Structures are given as structure tokens and as C-alpha cells.
Amino acid sequence: MGHTGGSEIEQLVQLLARLPGLGPRSARRAVLHLIKRKDSLMIPLAGAMQRAVDAVVECQICGNVDTVSPCAICADPRRSQNTLLLVVEDVSDLWAMERAAVGPVRYHVLGGVLSPLDGGGPEDLSIDALIQRATDFSEIVLAVNATIEGQTTAHFITDRLAGLDVKITRLAHGVPVGGELDYLDEGTLSQALKARTSL
């Protein structure tokens, strides 16, 4: 007993369950959803996934993922090198910044953070490549997460860049736009007060 309807279906369930945010139960729901919408969703999705497999490459300059290398951002003439270089942990952070339409900046994807406990050392991050690019820009913004590991990584990178003639900054801490003070931690509130601006 214990049929889940054929090895093809079971295999699809098991692979989908390995995506972040999906477990075995939601993967089964997703597969049934796909089977019911074979023409409108399952066939297009299978095709899109195969096309992405064939097309996606990592940008050899910044570490972004795109269908060309250099990626569309690195190749964009409106984003000259003599501008801000945003150092991010991951491609998802690059995408988040692009959604925020932060302007004609460029990026450097580290590929993670320093995490001594998990065995993630500097050699796993693209720090050497960052040092080689750094002096092409007027300013390096360390746009890493405001976590302990992110801040540790920022300090490490600041030390490594110390000898170079380039300005290094980090993102501001403060109250999120739309955020309520009541829900914020003390650290954020304290930083927001220290960094207050005049009206």
C-alpha cells in the first residue's frame, strides 16, 4: 500500500519538497495543483525550468545570476564604474536593492557571510575579487544584513580594504518606513535616536 500515484509523481513530490518554504505536504499539494493545470501551468513551468537550466550563468564580474556574463547590470552604460559599489551577501539582496530602485549603482555579491561556527571562512567569499575591483569605484557600501555574521563580515572586509584609497560606508540603521516603534528592538531604536536628522 502507500501509492502516491506512480514513481514519476512521487519523484516530482520529493524534488519539490527540497525547495525552501515547501515541505512534503505542500509539495504534494503543489504537484496536484500542477497536474490539474497541466496545460496552463505544468507544461509552461517544465519548459521555463529547462530554459533557465540552459540559459542561466553567473556574472564573472559581480556574481549576479543572469543569462549573459557580464550581467545586464555590469554591462549597463548608465552604471559607470565611477559610482557606488554595493557589496551584498547574496543575489537575493541584489534583487531586493534593484526592486527598491536605489539608482545607477553596481554590485558585488560575496556569496555568503563569515560564519566560523558553520565553517564558513573568508576563502568561501569573493573578497579577493572585491579588492581587485574596489578602486574602480568612488565608494564601497557594505550592504550586508544587520546580523552578527553580516556585521562580522563587514568588519573583516573593512580591514582588508583599509590600505586602498576608497571610501567605505555601511547602510544606515533606523526605523523601517511604515514601522511602529512599539515593535522594534532596543538596538534599532537606540541607533535611530543617535542618527536622528533635522527636519
Next chain:
Amino acid sequence: MGHTGGSEIEQLVQLLARLPGLGPRSARRAVLHLIKRKDSLMIPLAGAMQRAVDAVVECQICGNVDTVSPCAICADPRRSQNTLLLVVEDVSDLWAMERAAVGPVRYHVLGGVLSPLDGGGPEDLSIDALIQRATDFSEIVLAVNATIEGQTTAHFITDRLAGLDVKITRLAHGVPVGGELDYLDEGTLSQALKARTSL
């Protein structure tokens, strides 16, 4: 601005976001997860999805999904017709029963429930097919959800089967195994007390 790295990636994000349980944000995370695990996950998943597209069919007897019709359950010689027929709303309910290893039963997938407000009428469900199969079995168990719509559907089916020489039952209500009384609604507790069994 607003690059998310090539139209192939963007298209994959948009299609994945249409799966239940995934929104735009988790679809983007899933796509990055896939791109980072191209060989170990993305290529196998693209292949598994294409194979499922080609292989999956609906069982012409019970409405289950499988790679053959009649499905493996309907074709299983250990599940003779002269046994229980479990009437379920959806294939996911069939799978749930099979995971519970309820024994050598067979199934009839209705394909939904009666929901007059959403325009779901009896003609959308496989009730005529159920009536044709019903007398092949010793007992019909209406294993529909304990929702108002499920119970309405059960009543409707009971009326339709009334003339036939077949026993009709429903799943027991009661305390879920491992459940705490304190968290259960009054209806469940009241039904569990009425249906109490001797030790």
C-alpha cells in the same frame, strides 16, 4: 532598472509563484536555491516535471492520478471490488488515506464538493459515475471533509444512492489521536462523547 537577471529567470519566478504556498518572495528564493543547485536539484526537477507532464493520466475508473489508467489501486488484485469504496473529495484525500494505510480499500474521487455560493453544482462532481460503481461494493464510506460543504455533499450523495442496495457510512467524528481536549471545538467534543466506546 529593476533587473531580476534575465527574462528566463523572471519567467520561472512568475510561474513558481502560482504554486499554492509560494508567493513572489518565496518563489524568488526558490529560484535562487535552484540556480545554486543546478546539477543536484534544478536539472533533476526540470526532468522530473517533463516526465510527469508526459506520463500522468487520470484514472478513468476512480479519478485518481497515476501513470496508468486504470490506476495501480484500481488494478491491484488485493483490492477486490467486493470491499469498501471510499468516496473522497480530492486526490489529496486519497493520498492521505493511503498514507494512513487504511487497508485494501478502493476509492472514488468526486473532484470537489457542492458549493452553491461558488457555483459548484452536482454536474461538476463525478456523482453519476459513483452511482454506476456503487453496487459493486459492499459498503460506501463517504470520506469527505467535516466541513459544511463536505457534509452537504455527503447528504446529497446519500439521497442519490438511496434506491440502491448498498450500505452507506461516514467517517467517525471524535478526538484526533494525540489531540488535546482543551484545543478542540465544542462540536467535536460533543460528538466524541456521544460516540464513546467501552474499554
